[in-house]
Amino acid sequence: MATMQTFDAGLIPRPDIRSLSSGTSWASSLLQERLRTILQSSAGNIVHQAMTSLPVEADKMHRLFNASAALKMAASEVSMHLPELWRRRLFENIDDLHDPDDWDESDQLADPDSFKTFLRAVLHLGIRKNMMLGISDDGNILAGLRRGSDSLAFAFLPGDRIRWSIVEHEGDTTNSAGGTTSLERLPNTLKSYNPEAWFGDADREPTA
Amino acid sequence: MPTENLPLEDHVARYVRHRLIQFDTETKAPVGIFPDAFQLRPGERDLSVSWVEYFEGDRKTQMKAVAEHSELRLGRRDGFGVLEVAALAGICEKHGAKVRVLYEPTKDPSHSAIHRYPRNNVAMEAELANAAAGDLSLVVDIRDS
Amino acid sequence: MSGSEFDKGRDYARPPIVEAVIERRYTNPIEYNLVNRVRAEFEDEYPAIAQTAEYSFAFIADGAPPEFRQNPLGYRMVSRSGTDVVLATTQTIAFARLAPYPGWDNFNEAASAVFGRARKSIGYKPINRLGVRYVNRLDLPEVEGVPLGTQIADYLRTQPSFSDSMLPFMRGFTLQFGFDVQIPDCTSTMTVATVQSPVPHHNSVLLDIDIGRTTHVPQMERDIRQLLDQIRDEKNRVFESSITDRARELFK
Numbered sequence: 313m314a315t316m317q318t319f320d321a322g323l324i325p326r327p328d329i330r331s332l333s334s335g336t337s338w339a340s341s342l343l344q345e346r347l348r349t350i351l352q353s354s355a356g357n358i359v360h361q362a363m364t365s366l367p368v369e370a371d372k373m374h375r376l377f378n379a380s381a382a383l384k385m386a387a388s389e390v391s392m393h394l395p396e397l398w399r400r401r402l403f404e405n406i407d408d409l410h411d412p413d414d415w416d417e418s419d420q421l422a423d424p425d426s427f428k429t430f431l432r433a434v435l436h437l438g439i440r441k442n443m444m445l446g447i448s449d450d451g452n453i454l455a456g457l458r459r460g461s462d463s464l465a466f467a468f469l470p471g472d473r474i475r476w477s478i479v480e481h482e483g484d485t486t487n488s489a490g491g492t493t494s495l496e497r498l499p500n501t502l503k504s505y506n507p508e509a510w511f512g513d514a515d516r517e518p519t520a
Numbered sequence: 521m522p523t524e525n526l527p528l529e530d531h532v533a534r535y536v537r538h539r540l541i542q543f544d545t546e547t548k549a550p551v552g553i554f555p556d557a558f559q560l561r562p563g564e565r566d567l568s569v570s571w572v573e574y575f576e577g578d579r580k581t582q583m584k585a586v587a588e589h590s591e592l593r594l595g596r597r598d599g600f601g602v603l604e605v606a607a608l609a610g611i612c613e614k615h616g617a618k619v620r621v622l623y624e625p626t627k628d629p630s631h632s633a634i635h636r637y638p639r640n641n642v643a644m645e646a647e648l649a650n651a652a653a654g655d656l657s658l659v660v661d662i663r664d665s
Numbered sequence: 666m667s668g669s670e671f672d673k674g675r676d677y678a679r680p681p682i683v684e685a686v687i688e689r690r691y692t693n694p695i696e697y698n699l700v701n702r703v704r705a706e707f708e709d710e711y712p713a714i715a716q717t718a719e720y721s722f723a724f725i726a727d728g729a730p731p732e733f734r735q736n737p738l739g740y741r742m743v744s745r746s747g748t749d750v751v752l753a754t755t756q757t758i759a760f761a762r763l764a765p766y767p768g769w770d771n772f773n774e775a776a777s778a779v780f781g782r783a784r785k786s787i788g789y790k791p792i793n794r795l796g797v798r799y800v801n802r803l804d805l806p807e808v809e810g811v812p813l814g815t816q817i818a819d820y821l822r823t824q825p826s827f828s829d830s831m832l833p834f835m836r837g838f839t840l841q842f843g844f845d846v847q848i849p850d851c852t853s854t855m856t857v858a859t860v861q862s863p864v865p866h867h868n869s870v871l872l873d874i875d876i877g878r879t880t881h882v883p884q885m886e887r888d889i890r891q892l893l894d895q896i897r898d899e900k901n902r903v904f905e906s907s908i909t910d911r912a913r914e915l916f917k
Contacts, residue, residue, distance in 0.1 A: 347841065
C-alpha cells in the first residue's frame with residue numbers, strides 16, 4: 313500500500329481509485345474508508361478527508377429512531393444467516409424496546425457493539441425463538457431464557473464478552489452461579505449446567 | 521432518627537424498568553426480571569426499595585400506594601418485583617453479604633435501602649431477580665387494580 | 666457466457682447480498698434547500714436521519730496552520746424497517762436496500778418510487794451518471810490448517826495472486842479494478858476485499874460490483890428502467906463468473 317511519504321516524494325503515481333456509487337452499509341463504509349486511505353495525498357494539499365454521518369435531531373424520539381435503526385442495520389449484515397421469521401421478531405423486539413414512553417432523555421441508548429456480540433452469540437450458540445430481550449442501564453443488550461422457575465440470563469458486552477448467570481431449583485434448594493467470559497469460552501463455561509436443556513432445541517428454522 | 525430495620529416478615533418492592541422485564545415471546549406476559557435490575561448503579565452505595573407494609577390495606581392497595589408515592593417517573597410498562605425481607609437477606613447471606621434493610625424515608629415515605637449490598641455479585645443479583653419475578657406486577661396493572 | 670450462467674443467481678435461498686444500491690448523480694450539484702425538500706418528502710417513513718458531510722484538513726501555505734473544512738452534503742435516511750435507505754445529497758439521489766435482499770423486481774420498484782417522489786419534490790434534474798452497486802459478502806467457514814489465501818481460491822475466481830512462499834502468510838487484501846462490460850457506454854468497478862467476519866469461526870470476503878454509465882445517460886424514466894434491467898443482468902453475469910460452485914453452495 314502506498315504511504316504518505318511516497319506520495320509526498322512524488323515517487324509513485326496516484327493510484328487509479330475509482331469513484332463508486334453511494335453505499336450505506338457497514339461493508340461499503342469500510343471499503344470507502346480503505347480506498348480513501350489509499351487515495352490521500354499531500355500533493356493535493358489535502359491530508360485527511362472523511363465522510364461522516366451524524367444524527368441531525370437531538371430530541372428523544374429521533375435519537376431512539378436512530379438507535380433502533382443502527383441495531384436493525386447491524387442485524388441486516390448477518391440476516392442471510394438468520395431465519396426470516398426470527399429476524400422479523402427481533403426487529404419487533406427492537407421496536408418494542410425503543411418505545412419513547414419507556415425512555416428518559418438522559419438514558420443511555422443500546423450500544424451497537426454490545427448488539428454485535430449478541431448477534432455473534434446467536435450465530436455461535438444457535439437461535440432460541442423464546443429468548444427474551446432487554447437493554448441494561450449502561451446500554452448492554454440482555455437476553456434471558458426460562459424453564460419453569462429456572463432462569464438463564466446474559467448481558468452482552470462489547471468485544472465478544474458475555475456476563476452470564478443461572479438460577480436452578482432442585483427441590484427446596486436454589487442454586488445460582490454467574491460470571492463473565494468470552495463468547496468462545498461460553499459453551500465450556502456452561503457445561504456444568506446442562507446446556508443441552510437450554511440450547512439443545514435451538515431453532516434453525518422456527519415455525520410461523 | 522433511630523435506625524429502623526424492616527421486619528423480616530415484611531416485604532420490599534424493587535422498581536424494574538420495562539426494558540429489564542422479561543416478557544414471554546408468545547403471550548407477552550411479564551415472566552421474569554433481568555439480574556441487572558438488582559445491580560448497584562455507579563455512584564450508588566445502597567440498593568433502593570419500597571417498604572410495602574408501610575402502607576395499610578391488602579396487597580393491591582399497598583402496591584397502589586407504593587406506585588403513587590414513588591419519586592421515580594413510572595412508565596405504564598415498568599414494574600415492581602416483591603420479595604420478603606427475610607428471603608432477600610437470606611439470598612444475600614448465601615452469597616456472602618450480610619445486608620441490612622433499613623427504613624430511610626425521602627419524599628417517598630416508604631423508601632428503604634439495602635445496606636452492605638455488594639457490587640457486581642452476578643449470581644446473587646440473578647437469584648434476587650429470579651425470586652422477585654415470582655411476585656412481579658406492571659405499573660399499568662397496579663394502577664388499574 | 667450463456668443466459669443460463671447468469672440465471673443461476675436468481676434462485677439462491679440466501680443470497681450473499683449485503684447491500685444493493687441504485688444511484689443517480691446530478692449533472693450539476695443542486696442547492697441545499699432542495700436537498701432539504703427531499704428530506705421533508707421522506708422523513709415520516711425514513712425517520713432515522715443522519716447528516717452526511719465531507720471533512721478535510723488542508724494545508725494552504727507553508728507555515729500556516731491547516732484549515733479545517735466542513736462541507737455538508739445531505740442526508741442518509743433509514744426506514745422504520747431498518748432495511749431501506751435514501752441518500753439525498755447535493756450531488757446524488759440514491760436508494761439502498763440492505764439484506765435480506767427482496768429480489769430485483771421488488772428492489773427496482775421501490776427505488777423507482779423513491780426517485781419519482783424525489784423528482785416531484787424538486788423537479789427534473791439532469792443526471793450524468795446512473796449506477797447500480799451490489800456489495801456481496803461471502804462468509805467462508807474456517808478450516809483449520811488451511812491458509813486464508815488457499816481457502817479464498819476455493820470460492821472466488823477473482824482475487825489477487827500470491828507467490829507460493831507468501832500465500833500461507835497472507836492476512837488480508839483489498840483489490841480494485843475496472844473493466845468494460847457488455848453494455849454500451851457502461852463500465853464496471855469491482856472491489857474484492859477481506860474483512861473481519863461478523864460470523865464466528867468464519868473468514869469473510871467482500872465482492873463489490875459497481876456498474877455505471879457516464880455517457881449517453883438516459884433521462885426518461887422508461888429508458889432509465891430499461892438500462893437498469895440490462896445493468897442488473899450484466900451484474901449477475903459478472904458475479905457468477907467471479908465465484909465457484911463451492912461458493913454457490915454457501916447461498917443455498
